[in-house]
């Protein structure tokens with residue numbers, strides 16, 4: 001990575017609100033926050049889209065700035081649950097970078113739609129909704145990581 005983009009809370013919040021505006025109201029019943037990066041955007045989208053059904057799925061890949069093997073650290077139990085009717089889920093991420101995380105998740109959920117606040121070119125095509133494009137060689141520091 002050649003450059004660093006350090007985001008403050010206000011900039012990130014505004015971007016999340018713009019993301020909410022391009023997602024059709026009532027198209028989705030539930031959000032799946034891909035942790036950890038999807039947690040804050042999912043909180044903002046859940047308010048703006050008035051969606052109260054929230055699940056998390058935990059995937060880890062980056063250690064410092066190096067991407068290693070992907071690990072499922074927490075499954076999305078609700079998506080398999082017989083306790084609720086099948087729902088229309090929107091997966092939420094802070095960033096699609098190489099696209100490896102989304103490709104990994106699409107093995108399990110091939111038709112899932114993804115909303116990512118920030119998108120880099122390599123992964124952008126995997127995402128249905130995003131609002132901020134950044135160059136591939138920029139490393140982003142999100143406010144909760146600082």
Ligand SMILES: O=P(O)(O)OC[C@H]1O[C@H](OP(=O)(O)OP(=O)(O)O)[C@H](O)[C@@H]1O
Nearest residue numbers: 035036037061062096097098099100101
């Ligand atoms: O498109 P990719 O190249 O796969 O990169 C994107 C992923 O990397 C970050 O997660 P990270 O692995 O750093 O875990 P974290 O969300 O717990 O910080 C980010 O939140 C995405 O999940």
